[in-house]
Amino acid sequence: MNSTELFDRSKKLSPGGVHSPVRAFKSVGGKPLFFDRAEGPYIYSVEGKRFIDFCLSFGPNILGHRDPDVARVVAAVSEKAWSLGTCEPYSLELAEFIKEEVPFVDKLRFVCSGTEAVMSALRVARGTVGRDKVVKFNGMYHGHVDGMLVKAGSGLAGQGASDSAGVSANVASETLVSELDDESLVDELFKNHGDEIAAVIIEPLPANYGLLIQRKEYLEHVIKVSRDHGSLVIFDEVISGFRIGMQGMAGDFTDKPDLVTYGKVMGGGFPVGCYAGSNECMDNVAPSGSVYQAGTLAANPMGMAAGLATLKKVKEENVHEVLRDRTQRFAKGLNDRFDKSDVPFQVSYKESLFWIHGRTDGPIRSLKDFPDGQAENFMKLFHGCLDRGLYLAPSAFEVGFMSFAHTDEILEEASQIIFDSAMEARG
Ligand SMILES: Cc1ncc(COP(=O)(O)O)c(C=O)c1O
Numbered sequence: 001m002n003s004t005e006l007f008d009r010s011k012k013l014s015p016g017g018v019h020s021p022v023r024a025f026k027s028v029g030g031k032p033l034f035f036d037r038a039e040g041p042y043i044y045s046v047e048g049k050r051f052i053d054f055c056l057s058f059g060p061n062i063l064g065h066r067d068p069d070v071a072r073v074v075a076a077v078s079e080k081a082w083s084l085g086t087c088e089p090y091s092l093e094l095a096e097f098i099k100e101e102v103p104f105v106d107k108l109r110f111v112c113s114g115t116e117a118v119m120s121a122l123r124v125a126r127g128t129v130g131r132d133k134v135v136k137f138n139g140m141y142h143g144h145v146d147g148m149l150v151k152a153g154s155g156l157a158g159q160g161a162s163d164s165a166g167v168s169a170n171v172a173s174e175t176l177v178s179e180l181d182d183e184s185l186v187d188e189l190f191k192n193h194g195d196e197i198a199a200v201i202i203e204p205l206p207a208n209y210g211l212l213i214q215r216k217e218y219l220e221h222v223i224k225v226s227r228d229h230g231s232l233v234i235f236d237e238v239i240s241g242f243r244i245g246m247q248g249m250a251g252d253f254t255d256k257p258d259l260v261t262y263g264k265v266m267g268g269g270f271p272v273g274c275y276a277g278s279n280e281c282m283d284n285v286a287p288s289g290s291v292y293q294a295g296t297l298a299a300n301p302m303g304m305a306a307g308l309a310t311l312k313k314v315k316e317e318n319v320h321e322v323l324r325d326r327t328q329r330f331a332k333g334l335n336d337r338f339d340k341s342d343v344p345f346q347v348s349y350k351e352s353l354f355w356i357h358g359r360t361d362g363p364i365r366s367l368k369d370f371p372d373g374q375a376e377n378f379m380k381l382f383h384g385c386l387d388r389g390l391y392l393a394p395s396a397f398e399v400g401f402m403s404f405a406h407t408d409e410i411l412e413e414a415s416q417i418i419f420d421s422a423m424e425a426r427g
Helices: 003-011 068-078 089-101 114-129 183-196 216-228 301-316 319-341 374-387 408-426
Strands: 035-039 042-045 050-053 107-111 133-137 175-178 197-202 232-236 259-262 273-277 345-350 353-358
Touching (some): 089 301, 114 133, 114 232, 133 183, 175 183, 183 197, 183 216, 197 216, 216 232, 319 345, 353 374
Parallel strands (some): 197 232
Antiparallel strands (some): 035 042, 042 050, 259 273
């Protein structure tokens, strides 16, 4: 059966035919392809066509798909245990490795997704501080936790309203939304609500609405104003954690976040998430403390072993440095070609993340800096790439992920495909 037939069958069984909305290609148009195999930098459609993959399951596969070293470990563990629901050594080994690499984390708890990690961290923050409200930033995605499906309706910081049906007004009212890259709005929010705010949650490298690289002073300001009001700071590093360095973005700051959330890379392609933080916060989690959080499949041996094998290899092979260089060469190379041919695209990048967008004069740090026509231009680029055998995440606002399996040779081919597609998209 081909992708179209499978999608038609699937639509009868799941909402929109998918199990996570972006997969449906709604924002790029056309019908989604079905893929049933992946290896290194490639994914293969059911029709047998090979694609260079820059979506990489939306970030987890930092070594590429099914890295052979990780695969061996997973195969060995699968002979021993799948899910135990008991104390086991696999999570202990991963926790010890993380603790060694991320010393500012006192304790951590494994869960099964980034959403769960965020939901739990918010509960711990509220339980620790004894306040209800949290601050998030316009355009940031923190998983589908009810209270996080909220953004500012206008450019002004203020009370949130939900973007999703089914979120109660009460829950939405506990989320205050500010804008990135504007200290005065965060200040105003704290001036008006400071004594009600349990925590600020922020992606220190926002990568869910394009790649919005923040000024360090801005992030430091957010941390300071939270501290000044007795609120906690949560860094959501579900994307950046273990991808841009072992310590993620938090490693760059002297004043560390109280809580951090991880997922994606940390699970090596398996459903793993984690929240971590200071003893002051984490000792409030059950059974030590009164903030309840639990999970049937939490610390699943296969995910724990895959995560550990991935992180060890990332460290041993200096993957972060390698990917930083590769991404830089790749993005700069594309930008040069775009410039020379006057193609209206541009690549922003940081570490192993990149984002292709329309041209702008300055950096894109918040939603107000977005170039016009991003969605329409990307749609053409996306389909051009797809036709030529390259898979970008199917949304103009998703970033591209680089993996260790994307060798220079493959990146050369990818660069040509993206350039040709951009020329075609220009019309
Ligand atoms: C920053 C951030 N937080 C949380 C999540 C939710 O993670 P998951 O999709 O594993 O639930 C995501 C997912 O993309 C994310 O990018």
